Amino acid sequence: MTSGRVTIADVARRAGVSTAAVSKVVRGAYGVSAEMQAKVTQAIDELGYRPHAAARALRGRTYTLGVMLSDTRNPFFPDIIEGVTGRLGDTEYQVLLGPGGIEPKTQARMTDAMIDRSMDGLILISPVMTDAELAAIATAVPVVVVGRHGGAAAYDAVVDDDVMGARLVVDHLVGLGHTRIAHITHLERARAQGLPHTVRAEGYRQAMRAHGLADDVLATSFTEEGGFEGARELLARDDRPTAIFAGADIAALGVLRAADEAGLSVPEDLSVAGYDNIGIASLKRISLTSVDQDGHVIGATAARLLVERIEGRSRSVTSSVSPTLIVRGTTGPPRH
Amino acid sequence: MTSGRVTIADVARRAGVSTAAVSKVVRGAYGVSAEMQAKVTQAIDELGYRPHAAARALRGRTYTLGVMLSDTRNPFFPDIIEGVTGRLGDTEYQVLLGPGGIEPKTQARMTDAMIDRSMDGLILISPVMTDAELAAIATAVPVVVVGRHGGAAAYDAVVDDDVMGARLVVDHLVGLGHTRIAHITHLERARAQGLPHTVRAEGYRQAMRAHGLADDVLATSFTEEGGFEGARELLARDDRPTAIFAGADIAALGVLRAADEAGLSVPEDLSVAGYDNIGIASLKRISLTSVDQDGHVIGATAARLLVERIEGRSRSVTSSVSPTLIVRGTTGPPRH
DNA sequence: GGTATTGTGTAGAACGTTCTCCATTGTTAG
DNA sequence: CTAACAATGGAGAACGTTCTACACAATACC
Numbered sequence: 001m002t003s004g005r006v007t008i009a010d011v012a013r014r015a016g017v018s019t020a021a022v023s024k025v026v027r028g029a030y031g032v033s034a035e036m037q038a039k040v041t042q043a044i045d046e047l048g049y050r051p052h053a054a055a056r057a058l059r060g061r062t063y064t065l066g067v068m069l070s071d072t073r074n075p076f077f078p079d080i081i082e083g084v085t086g087r088l089g090d091t092e093y094q095v096l097l098g099p100g101g102i103e104p105k106t107q108a109r110m111t112d113a114m115i116d117r118s119m120d121g122l123i124l125i126s127p128v129m130t131d132a133e134l135a136a137i138a139t140a141v142p143v144v145v146v147g148r149h150g151g152a153a154a155y156d157a158v159v160d161d162d163v164m165g166a167r168l169v170v171d172h173l174v175g176l177g178h179t180r181i182a183h184i185t186h187l188e189r190a191r192a193q194g195l196p197h198t199v200r201a202e203g204y205r206q207a208m209r210a211h212g213l214a215d216d217v218l219a220t221s222f223t224e225e226g227g228f229e230g231a232r233e234l235l236a237r238d239d240r241p242t243a244i245f246a247g248a249d250i251a252a253l254g255v256l257r258a259a260d261e262a263g264l265s266v267p268e269d270l271s272v273a274g275y276d277n278i279g280i281a282s283l284k285r286i287s288l289t290s291v292d293q294d295g296h297v298i299g300a301t302a303a304r305l306l307v308e309r310i311e312g313r314s315r316s317v318t319s320s321v322s323p324t325l326i327v328r329g330t331t332g333p334p335r336h
Numbered sequence: 337m338t339s340g341r342v343t344i345a346d347v348a349r350r351a352g353v354s355t356a357a358v359s360k361v362v363r364g365a366y367g368v369s370a371e372m373q374a375k376v377t378q379a380i381d382e383l384g385y386r387p388h389a390a391a392r393a394l395r396g397r398t399y400t401l402g403v404m405l406s407d408t409r410n411p412f413f414p415d416i417i418e419g420v421t422g423r424l425g426d427t428e429y430q431v432l433l434g435p436g437g438i439e440p441k442t443q444a445r446m447t448d449a450m451i452d453r454s455m456d457g458l459i460l461i462s463p464v465m466t467d468a469e470l471a472a473i474a475t476a477v478p479v480v481v482v483g484r485h486g487g488a489a490a491y492d493a494v495v496d497d498d499v500m501g502a503r504l505v506v507d508h509l510v511g512l513g514h515t516r517i518a519h520i521t522h523l524e525r526a527r528a529q530g531l532p533h534t535v536r537a538e539g540y541r542q543a544m545r546a547h548g549l550a551d552d553v554l555a556t557s558f559t560e561e562g563g564f565e566g567a568r569e570l571l572a573r574d575d576r577p578t579a580i581f582a583g584a585d586i587a588a589l590g591v592l593r594a595a596d597e598a599g600l601s602v603p604e605d606l607s608v609a610g611y612d613n614i615g616i617a618s619l620k621r622i623s624l625t626s627v628d629q630d631g632h633v634i635g636a637t638a639a640r641l642l643v644e645r646i647e648g649r650s651r652s653v654t655s656s657v658s659p660t661l662i663v664r665g666t667t668g669p670p671r672h
Numbered sequence: 673g674g675t676a677t678t679g680t681g682t683a684g685a686a687c688g689t690t691c692t693c694c695a696t697t698g699t700t701a702g
Numbered sequence: 703c704t705a706a707c708a709a710t711g712g713a714g715a716a717c718g719t720t721c722t723a724c725a726c727a728a729t730a731c732c
Contacts, residue, residue, distance in 0.1 A: 004476075007718060018682045023720060031680055053453045054398065055718035057390030058687040064453065066432075072414040073615075081408050081435050094449040096402075097433035099417050113430040117389045117400065117453075140340075224619055257621045279409075280616050283560055285593045343688055354712045359690060367710055391688035394717040677730070683723090691716085700707075 006049045015043035026051055027060075057118040063092050065306060066114040067123045068100045070107060075249070075278035076295040077125060080146065083299020084123065093120070093307070104128050115140050121306040126196075142309035144302045149194030156305040157318040158298055162196050165291040165323040166203030166245075167210075169273045172289075172325055173243045174211050176333045178271060181208065182216040182241040184230040184251055197222065200247045200275060222247065227254025235262050235270070242270065242334040249274035249281050249290055256286070256330070267332035277326055287329035297321050342385045351379035362387055363396075393454040399428050401642060402450040403459045404436045406443060411585070411614035412631040413461060416482065419635020420459065429456070429643070440464050451476050457642040462532075478645035480638045485530035492641040493654040494634055498532050501627040501659040502539030502581075503546075505609045508625075508661055509579045510547050512669045514607060517544065518552040518577040520566040520587055533558065536583045536611060558583065563590025571598050571606070578606065578670040585610035585617050585626055592622070592666070603668035613662055623665035633657050 008026070012019040017040065024032050025040040043049075053062050067084060069077055085095050098114055100107035107127055114122055119141065126147040127134065137143055138154035145157045166183075173181050183204045186197040201217055208215040218234060220226035227246050234241055235258060246252035252274030256266060264270045274281060277292035301319050308317075344362070348355045353376065360368050361376040379385075389398050403420060405413055421431050434450055436443035443463055450458055455477065462483040463470065473479055474490035481493045502519075509517050519540045522533040537553055544551040554570060556562035563582050570577055571594060582588035588610030592602060600606045610617065613628035637655050644653075 005718090009718080019719085020682060020684090020721085021680090024681090027720080029721095033680060036680080050448060050452055052718055053449075054390045054393030055687095056720075058394070058689090058718080059720035060687095061720095062390065062453075072417050078408040085435055085437070094446075094453075095435060096453075097435060099421055099431065099433060101421070110430075112386065113389075116386055117398075117430075117432075228620075253616075253619055253621065257619070260621065280589075283589055283593070285589065285596065341688090345688080355689080356691080356712055356714090357710090360711085363690080365691095369710060372711080388688055391717095392690075394688080394719090395690035396717095397690095673732105675731085677728100679728080680726085682725080684721100685723100686721085687719090689717090691714100693713090693715100695710105695712080697710080698708085700705100702703100702705085 005052065006047045007052070008049070010047055011040065011043045011049050014047060015039045061120050062118045064094050064096055064117070064119045065121050065123065065303070066096055066098055066117075066119040068098045068107065068110055068114065068125060068127065070100050070124075070126045070128060071102060072099055074126070076276055076293060079295025080125065080299035080302070083296040083301075084303045085299075086296070087300040087303040088307075091307070100127070102128065104133075108133065111137050121310050123302045123306055142306060144306045144309070146298060146302050147196060149196075149199050152316055152318050154316065156302075156309060156316055158302045158305065159318065159320055160196070160293045160298065161320045161322050162199040163203035163206065165275060165293075165325075166200045167207040168291060168323065168325040169245050169275075169289075170204060170207035170211065172327065173245065173271060173273065173331065174213070176243075176271065176331065178243040178334050179213055180216070180239065180241040181213065181243045181245060182218060182234050184227060184234075184244060184246045184255070185217055185219050186222045186226075186247060187219045197247050204245060216241065220251070222251050224250055224254040224257070227251030228258045229254070231255040231258035232262075235259070235264070243273070243331070244270065245273045245275075247275050249276045249278045249288060252288055252290070252330075253280075253286070256288075266330050268335055271331040271334070273331055281326075281328070289328045289331040290326050292324045292326050294321060294324065341388065342383045343388070344385070346383055347376065347379045347385050350383060351375045397456050398454045400430050400432060400453070400455045401457050401459065401639070402432055402434055402453075402455040404434045404443065404446055404450065404461060404463065406436050406460075406462045406464060407438060408435055410462070412612055412629060415629075415631025416461060416635035416638070419632040419637075420639045421635075422632070423636040423639035424643075427643070436463070438464065440469075444469065447473050457646050459638045459642055478642060480642045480645070482634060482638050483532060485532075485535050488652055488654050490652065492638075492645060492652055494638045494641065495654065495656055496532070496629045496634065497656045497658050498535040499539035499542065501611060501629075501661075502536045503543040504627060504659065504661040505581050505611075505625075506540060506543035506547065508663065509581065509607060509609065509667065510549070512579075512607065512667065514579040514670050515549055516552070516575065516577040517549065517579045517581060518554060518570050520563060520570075520580060520582045520591070521553055521555050522558045522562075522583060523555045533583050540581060552577065556587070558587050560586055560590040560593070563587030564594045565590070567591040567594035568598075571595070571600070579609070579667070580606065581609045581611075583611050585612045585614045585624060588624055588626070588666075589616075589622070592624075602666050604671055607667040607670070609667055617662075617664070625664045625667040626662050628660045628662050630657060630660065 012022045098110040100110040121142040123144045135154045143155035185201040205215045218230045220230040274290040277290040281288040281290045348358045434446045436446040457478040459480045471490045479491035521537040541551045554566045556566040610626040613626040617624040617626045
């Protein structure tokens with residue numbers, strides 16, 4: 001209990017110095033002699049003192065960074081977390097995650113809660129809120145936004161280069177000889193701007209145009225069922241595509257099922273590519289060609305930017321992470 | 337910034353009362369007239385006051401509950417989180433997640449950090465630490481442990497009934513007519529007791545014995561590769577099993593691949609069952625029979641027990657959640 | 673040899689709450 | 703009419719840190 005907690009005063013008494021001196025040593029502040037340093041450090045070790053973060057919060061830093069997760073089921077968020085914690089592992093900062101839920105309201109509640117707990121900085125992963133709301137949060141605390149394109153005035157941003165990712169897929173398929181390449185995207189329901197699927201679809205269009213090919217975008221949803229429905233529609237056409245690029249792996253799995261049911265073999269009759277490189281894409285039984293976002297790098301970059309911000313940088317930075325194409329068994333040359 | 341924050345003093349000034357009175361209203365404490373209640377509530381709304389959690393921490397509660405995650409990749413932890421937050425949604429408590437990592441050392445660091453941030457209670461999901469360490473944490477803060485069987489003296493526990501889950505699978509397979517049913521488990525490396533895979537293996541043995549059948553346990557690891565290797569070994573035997581029960585879905589996916597490669601069709605030549613009912617198990621292309629743990633119930637139960645503890649219960653409670661068998665396409669009657 | 677300057681340590685006021693008294697007012701009982 | 707008591711509101715001390723001022727000593731400069 002609190003009564004049993006070792007405080008800075010206990011350490012000061014033990015070392016025979018003032019609490020202010022102990023505080024300096026703990027914080028590594030200026031104005032401490034080697035002798036003082038040694039005395040205090042010893043006392044800290046002997047007593048097993050750990051600073052009380054909540055008490056710290058009242059005056060200075062809390063050495064806590066918050067990561068708001070919009071969707072705990074997001075398949076690559078563990079990678080992002082690992083990137084963040086990995087980067088921060090040897091610093092004094094601790095990372096806590098806030099499950100924000102899908103709703104704007106619950107996400108706002110979570111960011112408020114994080115600010116109320118005086119976190120030193122926030123990383124928001126794919127937040128669903130208006131730019132104004134984001135800006136408001138950014139005035140209260142340093143913020144890095146992950147996974148939203150555009151609009152980074154008061155905060156830093158880390159984005160995957162979704163245009164490039166889409167281009168990688170199209171180039172790969174065209175290189176194999178495909179010309180009829182369809183894209184399945186997610187139906188825009190909110191008016192939130194710069195969401196990944198929009199950018200991926202746009203990247204696909206650009207890349208197709210660059211190759212002089214006609215684009216063919218179908219909007220369903222990024223679910224297994226959405227991919228299935230979309231593929232069924234595409235495959236029923238007279239001039240059916242020889243390749244389908246789904247904007248998310250989970251939808252690509254649905255495309256694979258549709259191909260199975262239509263009696264088409266992959267990749268001979270139909271090439272399939274996804275996006276996100278989720279864990280099961282690498283299972284040999286699936287072996288899905290996909291675009292990898294390197295969540296590690298994204299997370300590590302976000303952490304770096306956030307710490308820089310906290311330590312004084314005021315100019316805002318947007319960092320774009322290049323994705324990689326992982327070619328696996330679901331893409332190959334078209335049969336004819 | 338802090339300077340811009342609305343404090344209890346601002347509210348008190350606005351309402352023309354003392355800070356103590358405001359505090360009482362905020363906490364819903366005894367000794368407040370209806371008039372006072374109204375005045376203060378209005379001032380709070382007008383100013384948009386929110387209590388500062390860190391300041392609260394110094395005296396009373398912080399209304400923050402921590403959930404330590406041992407493995408962010410754990411496929412059903414999103415369900416558990418949803419269960420926890422769902423249960424707590426209409427209370428004042430906020431949930432923050434701490435990525436503890438796989439190592440005992442990093443997990444200890446995380447629990448320390450959570451205690452330092454004066455969280456009111458902790459839910460530890462599959463913690464890897466000794467019972468003594470757990471007990472030590474439990475003396476500092478109310479604790480609920482999820483996913484560890486046995487040894488709950490100073491803290492509460494919520495466990496999935498893994499013995500029952502294994503029995504459900506065996507009963508199902510025996511009911512279909514199988515007699516040669518093998519089990520793939522995880523190789524015990526640490527000496528931590530009561531880990532789920534151990535209990536599942538034991539449950540499998542018990543159930544086989546109850547049916548008068550010989551058990552056949554092979555220990556590899558709970559990975560796709562582990563399942564693959566294990567199945568390859570089992571399927572190479574003269575008297576190969578007609579059903580394989582993998583202790584985890586991820587391993588079951590490896591079993592399916594081994595069956596593919598051996599030219600065996602599922603479920604005609606080989607029935608396969610897993611455990612955990614991970615998301616992709618329900619994809620039609622996989623359609624894996626599995627045991628579902630109902631993470632929602634587990635999470636909600638853990639949250640309930642924790643709040644009860646915080647609010648005074650001292651007797652320790654262990655709650656066992658019954659799993660369900662989800663029969664899908666990978667299990668069927670044996671061919672002969 | 674006096675005055676800056678630098679280095680090192682301490683006192684004590686914050687920070688925003690909660691919580692334990694205590695004071696004041698009504699109200700009730702005798 | 704007075705004593706006892708309940709209900710309500712407020713003063714002010716915590717809680718464990720950080721941080722600004724300042725004191726003092728030792729050194730450097732002219």
